[in-house]
Amino acid sequence: MRTPCCDKENINKGAWSKQEDKKLIDYIQVHGEGCWGSIPKAAGLHRCGKSCRLRWLNYLRPDIKRGIFAQDEEDLIIKLHALLGNRWALIAGRLPGRTDNEVKNYWNSHIRRKLIKMGIDPNNHKLHKGFPSPHHVFAAGTSSSSCDKERNINNLTLIKSKSCEEEYINSSVSFTKKETSIINNSSSSLNLELTIALPSPNDCESPKIRDIDIDLNC
DNA sequence: AAACCGTACAACCGCGATCCA
């Protein structure tokens, strides 16, 4: 039996008031983040530490970027989700000013629905069988170099060195060793079948490549 | 005008990971 994170008695729940927000902001501005367990008492809040942490990280932090997601942010979320799955914290880490909660909510309320409408399974990014799609689907893997395995798709280049120890690097997305390890552990062979949207009449130059076949086997 | 429905998003909950005495 797990002990509760805080005393349920005398604890506020639900939406935060302006006064509560101010107390938390004032306290953190003076004392900094951390020790969430002791912050409520020290700041004079009738909240549990977890609630304070969440409120600060997802809403009150000064560097949070609020508002609608740009198209390039959405594209990046889709790409990273295809690679990392529901690892929202990792995905959010690639989007400056966005929180994991925000990314997760945006995925569930916008992107997920959008992919389903396009006939793409949002869980595995594969086109549904038999879906009457107006999209081209094609394999876009490039040839491997003699030393490294490499796939380059629309700014998303995955490189794996022989030793399997170097970082993945590309022009817009790079992965730390830890992230690389997560990718490797989640699947030794990712087959990410995405789609390319037909170019619109006024956008015939740069179709968005959406089909990826990534083989991470070393 | 009221009831209903769908969407967006803030917040909560449970659990695994990590820290530390």
Add this chain to the structure above:
DNA sequence: GTGGATCGCGGTTGTACGGTT
């Protein structure tokens, strides 16, 4: 090495709000 405390994450829920019937 062990167990409790704390942290961080992802899934889920609750609710406000706008649109539709």
